Structure formats: C-alpha cells, structure tokens
Amino acid sequence: MCKKIKQNNLDAETRLLIENEGLVRKLTSTSEMVQAMEDAKYGGIELDDILQEGRIAMLRAAKNYDEDAGAEFSSYAYAAMKNAMTDLCRKGLSAFEKRMIDSGLTRVFLDDKPLDKDDVKISDRNSLEWHDPTGNLAVLHVMLEKMRNRIKDLPARQRRLIMYRYGLSVLECKTISETAAFFNLTEKYAEEIEKKTLKTLRDGMNDGKIL
Missing domain, CATH: 1.10.10.10 (Winged helix-like DNA-binding domain superfamily/Winged helix DNA-binding domain)
Known part of the structure; x- marks a missing residue:
C-alpha cells in the first residue's frame, strides 16, 4: 500500500486513511495529547484540526516509509502522527500566548x-x-x-x-x-x-x- 501511495495512488491513500482512522483517534485519547489539546483550545485549535493533522502526517509517513529500515509501518506512522499533532497544539498555544502579550x-x-x-x-x-x-x-x-x-x-x-x-x-x-x-x-x-x-x-x- 505504501508503494502505491508513493506513486500517488488515490485509492491506496483513501484505503490507508479509512483503515487507520481508529489509530488517529486513539492518539487523541492519550494523557499527553489530552493536555496538549486542552492548551491548544486557547489558540483556536479544535479536535477536527488535530485529527486532520494526524491524517496528513499518516499519508506523509506512508510516502517516506522505508520497509528496509526494520520498523513496522504502524510504529513509524504512530510516531510521525503524534509529533505532528503535538506540534500543531504547541503552535496553537504559542498563538494564544502571543495574543495575551500583544493585548497586554x-x-x-x-x-x-x-x-x-x-x-x-x-x-x-x-x-x-x-x-x-x-x-x-x-x-x-x-x-x-x-x-x-x-x-x-x-x-x-x-x-x-x-x-x-x-x-x-x-x-x-x-x-x-x-x-x-x-x-x-x-x-x-x-x-x-x-x-x-x-x-x-x-x-x-x-x-x-x-x-
């Protein structure tokens, strides 16, 4: 499937997202992400934004995945999605802090x-x-x-x-x-x-x- 995605096969991309939607949503229930999402709300970042960031990261991971690296795709994609979703939350929090400073x-x-x-x-x-x-x-x-x-x-x-x-x-x-x-x-x-x-x-x- 990853090989097809690297060739920009839309059917493979859709299948990957559908079959792994549960994994993306599961990430948002971890204690670390729950706290990050709570802070992100102050920057206007909502759950849908974070889920979408996870899906994009999954597709990106599929295109960059190397089968010869010795790691399963699920582990590789999980780390990539977690990092992307956490980074988005941090950006939202930074935006919140900037507005607080700018507004005095x-x-x-x-x-x-x-x-x-x-x-x-x-x-x-x-x-x-x-x-x-x-x-x-x-x-x-x-x-x-x-x-x-x-x-x-x-x-x-x-x-x-x-x-x-x-x-x-x-x-x-x-x-x-x-x-x-x-x-x-x-x-x-x-x-x-x-x-x-x-x-x-x-x-x-x-x-x-x-x-």
Missing part, C-alpha cells in the same frame, strides 16, 4: 502596584532581575502559565465570554457589543459578566501562588 493581558490582570511575598512593592525593589531580559522572559512565561490555569478555573460561561471578548479563542478581540450579540446577551449584562470575571482573574493572579 498579562498586565491587565495584575494590580497597579503588586507586592512581593514581603509586602514590598515590586516597583520599589532594586533588583537586577527586573532589568535582565532573560529574567523578564522567565517571569512572563510563568505569568502566562498562571493565567491559563486561572482561566481554566472559571465557570464555563465566564470562560467562553472572556476568551471571545479578548481574542483568546478567535483571531482578534471583540467589542462588548459584538460579544453581547454573539452570546445573545444585553450589553449591560455582558459588561457585568466581564467585570466579575476580570475581578476573579485579578484576584487569582495575585493570590500569592506561583501557578
């Missing part, structure tokens, strides 16, 4: 004058780490991870609304009017939900926990 959300949810564990204003601390780009990048990464955790803890309705409003599940931020219309709410009610959600996130981002 890592700062929006922090107090204007946050305190450290000794109740000292961070802005008043004279420490080189706040002028070290590497240190700042590490802090930003932790903040992004913490933000994802706090968003996951939100009630489903609040989570969906805030992700839509601030472009965490779509490609761009929406106005409060657009958000209200999308969720069939009045603007006033949408604003109330947003205000309550932002307060919850601010409290969560300043709860003294690392993550």
